[in-house]
Amino acid sequence: MKTCWNCGRATETDQGGAPLFCPSCKSLQPPPSDYFALFGLKPRLAISPDELQKTFYELSRALHPDRFVRKPEREREYSLEASSVLNDAWRTLRNPVARGEYVLKQNGFDIGEQRSKNVPPELLEEVFELNMAIEEVRGGDEGARPQLDLARANFGNMLGDVDGQLETLFRKWDETQSRDDLAAIRALLNRRKYIQNLVSEVDALLAPAA
Amino acid sequence: MNVTTNMGTFQIDFGKRDRVVGIDLGTTNSLVAFMDFTGPKIIPGEDGDKLVPSVVSITPEGHVVVGNPARELLMTHPERTVYSVKRLMGRGVDDVQQELKLFPFRIAAGSESVIQLALGEKTYTPPEISAFVLRQLKKNAEAFLGEPVSKAVITVPAYFNDAQRQATKDAGRIAGLEVLRLVNEPTAASLSYGLDKRKNGIVAVYDFGGGTFDISILRLHDGIFEVLATNGDTHLGGDDIDNLLLRIALEDVASEWNVDPASDNELVQRLRRAVIHAKESLSFVPETVIELDYHGRHYARAIDRELYDRLIAPIVERTLGPCRECIRDSGVSVEQIDEVVMVGGSTRIPLVRNAVERLFLTRPHTELNPDEVVALGAAVQAGILSGEVEDKLLLDVTPLSLGIEVMGGVVAKLIHRNSTIPASATESFTTAVDGQKNVLIHVLQGERELARDCRSLARFDLKDIAPMQAGMARIEVRFLIDANGILNVTARDKRTGAEQSVDVKPSYGLSDEQVARMIQESFEKAEDDFRERQTREARVEAETILRATERGKLNDAWLDLTDDERAAIDRAVNELLVAQNSDDHHVILSKIEALNQATGKLAENMVNTAVRGALKGTKI
Numbered sequence: 001m002k003t004c005w006n007c008g009r010a011t012e013t014d015q016g017g018a019p020l021f022c023p024s025c026k027s028l029q030p031p032p033s034d035y036f037a038l039f040g041l042k043p044r045l046a047i048s049p050d051e052l053q054k055t056f057y058e059l060s061r062a063l064h065p066d067r068f069v070r071k072p073e074r075e076r077e078y079s080l081e082a083s084s085v086l087n088d089a090w091r092t093l094r095n096p097v098a099r100g101e102y103v104l105k106q107n108g109f110d111i112g113e114q115r116s117k118n119v120p121p122e123l124l125e126e127v128f129e130l131n132m133a134i135e136e137v138r139g140g141d142e143g144a145r146p147q148l149d150l151a152r153a154n155f156g157n158m159l160g161d162v163d164g165q166l167e168t169l170f171r172k173w174d175e176t177q178s179r180d181d182l183a184a185i186r187a188l189l190n191r192r193k194y195i196q197n198l199v200s201e202v203d204a205l206l207a208p209a210a
Numbered sequence: 211m212n213v214t215t216n217m218g219t220f221q222i223d224f225g226k227r228d229r230v231v232g233i234d235l236g237t238t239n240s241l242v243a244f245m246d247f248t249g250p251k252i253i254p255g256e257d258g259d260k261l262v263p264s265v266v267s268i269t270p271e272g273h274v275v276v277g278n279p280a281r282e283l284l285m286t287h288p289e290r291t292v293y294s295v296k297r298l299m300g301r302g303v304d305d306v307q308q309e310l311k312l313f314p315f316r317i318a319a320g321s322e323s324v325i326q327l328a329l330g331e332k333t334y335t336p337p338e339i340s341a342f343v344l345r346q347l348k349k350n351a352e353a354f355l356g357e358p359v360s361k362a363v364i365t366v367p368a369y370f371n372d373a374q375r376q377a378t379k380d381a382g383r384i385a386g387l388e389v390l391r392l393v394n395e396p397t398a399a400s401l402s403y404g405l406d407k408r409k410n411g412i413v414a415v416y417d418f419g420g421g422t423f424d425i426s427i428l429r430l431h432d433g434i435f436e437v438l439a440t441n442g443d444t445h446l447g448g449d450d451i452d453n454l455l456l457r458i459a460l461e462d463v464a465s466e467w468n469v470d471p472a473s474d475n476e477l478v479q480r481l482r483r484a485v486i487h488a489k490e491s492l493s494f495v496p497e498t499v500i501e502l503d504y505h506g507r508h509y510a511r512a513i514d515r516e517l518y519d520r521l522i523a524p525i526v527e528r529t530l531g532p533c534r535e536c537i538r539d540s541g542v543s544v545e546q547i548d549e550v551v552m553v554g555g556s557t558r559i560p561l562v563r564n565a566v567e568r569l570f571l572t573r574p575h576t577e578l579n580p581d582e583v584v585a586l587g588a589a590v591q592a593g594i595l596s597g598e599v600e601d602k603l604l605l606d607v608t609p610l611s612l613g614i615e616v617m618g619g620v621v622a623k624l625i626h627r628n629s630t631i632p633a634s635a636t637e638s639f640t641t642a643v644d645g646q647k648n649v650l651i652h653v654l655q656g657e658r659e660l661a662r663d664c665r666s667l668a669r670f671d672l673k674d675i676a677p678m679q680a681g682m683a684r685i686e687v688r689f690l691i692d693a694n695g696i697l698n699v700t701a702r703d704k705r706t707g708a709e710q711s712v713d714v715k716p717s718y719g720l721s722d723e724q725v726a727r728m729i730q731e732s733f734e735k736a737e738d739d740f741r742e743r744q745t746r747e748a749r750v751e752a753e754t755i756l757r758a759t760e761r762g763k764l765n766d767a768w769l770d771l772t773d774d775e776r777a778a779i780d781r782a783v784n785e786l787l788v789a790q791n792s793d794d795h796h797v798i799l800s801k802i803e804a805l806n807q808a809t810g811k812l813a814e815n816m817v818n819t820a821v822r823g824a825l826k827g828t829k830i
Contacts, residue, residue, distance in 0.1 A: 057434050061434070064605070064693070065632065065692070065693045066591075066595055066604070067603075069390055069595045069596075070597065080632055080692060084632035084690055087630040
């Protein structure tokens, strides 16, 4: 049973879960470090951005250090802590990729950078051709440029496909909460990161000419 | 989601709210403002001027002069006078070589981590100079409000790094102010513009001041001012235009008068004043003359808007790069930006207004005085902190990425720029060799990949790690950027959960001990100042009673006194005349009291004489 640091009375409600503010004396309690808990959400991957933004603004109004200037030092510290977690959580949860990685990490999956450097087998041929075109354009062969544009469009479409699949998997995991689905999400995220890196590289190459 | 808050009822428990003022500590001018019942108001100085020039002069007697009088001393005593010190805040000597060429004051020895300015016989750091300006603003506010002022919100350029922010906070502390918040200038300006009346939308704030340039893009949402991105240049402002024109004027004078102006500080400062005057005129008239009469010589050069625009175009152009980057980082398109707000004196320049309008495809707001909007916004933020303003909230961002140096001199980014603050990151560190007791962490700020291209903030030494096998130690370090944009670092031994001691060596700036000493000195100084004032007041009082006594001697009542009584008064007068030169107000006051005693009878007689005289003229 959690109790309030200030008035000593119980803070937990019958439904469980610790509120951010003591129901009795209204003082700010030590904030949770879990992003979902802070947003008052169960861990989930399909999130409406508008809903998330609304909650972010509400919580900001309640937790920002500006609101605690005249409060006791302990509450001021909780406020600083709470709003830093809130802002970190907002940055992470509003971005589907960061959100997916956060849930993977929470569930003990390794999301190292290394994986995104290995070429996914099914993309080997396309990546090889793309790299050729990149080399040629870098070498001053403008003739390879249409090929590059084509590849850019191709990988851009792939990115869209991956995002669609991610959305489906996100909703599926919210239902099942199974590790198999998380494993599939990780594979998809790695593929996405790989493609994203390629797209960024091509964009950087095309940008000065544009 | 259910958030239960009850802020409203809490305020009653805290009784009277402490007064918090808002301060714009500018490169050229500084202002102080407060929240009136009707809204934010600028507090004028003793001379009625709202702008206090950020100029400080130390007289040969060691007195500190601030503001308009110091600006005059800049002409006659340039080597004892400092201006634009904001450009030196939180910087090292190597950073400011360029600017120093045009400053009249000298850098003293021992300026490695903090610049030391030599003014006459003493040296001062930039935070101490800024503290003089802040103390003047504090004094102005206290005189105007009739109550002590000890809490403030101070604004800083959005693009200020950690060291520059820390230096500003130090200045506040040295001036005897508790700095409740550092607010970014463009964000503060958006608060004062009443932009939230439009409820929701995207706003850009273009802030081109005396020494710094900032651009911020914000989203307004029911009273929340959320900064999406910020960018800028802390070394770009009206000063640069002054220097450009000054260089031309100096060359002219050198050839026309056949002198070396570089060796004549007074000439340089008078020419500077002349070009600033011309610059300001050119915002309103199509042509003007840079003119100076100096020791019987005359200099004049006509300059029209066309030539002026051509000269300053590269400077104006330099503001547009950060604008484009900021738009890109904010994730909005130019078309989505609903309003553009102009802040800072340099936005009066027509070329600047045109450039902004062309880039943002909208006519910028220029309704409010660009010199005052930042201070007014600081006062609004002060109202937010004191609880007077409840419907507004600023969510600002950190302008620069924060990282640590890893293998090969590469920077690993921990907190990315444009992250909403407060923001944090936690990183685990371990030992590389058996029995290692210290881990050194080098923290940097900037966007570049290599440590040598970023700004070194500090070196943190994790000390007293229990000796163990390499790689076994687990020290968790938490980097937290607070709402002021200032970094806080805490470390914990993950195995024991115990707080890990951290030794901080800031790369640029004052140590805590140095600040503490300066605060102490300023208190002593304040006591000196107070004593000085008491002495002056006692002297004035002495003067008054001496004059009254002289007048009394001409009265008939003087003749009514005994010889002894007249001798006692003469003695008391002489003693007071001597005491008047004393620096101890107690001595003066005691002699005033003695003269008061001695003249008691005389005063009584004078009243009686007056009554008799009055009666004489009355018919009974």
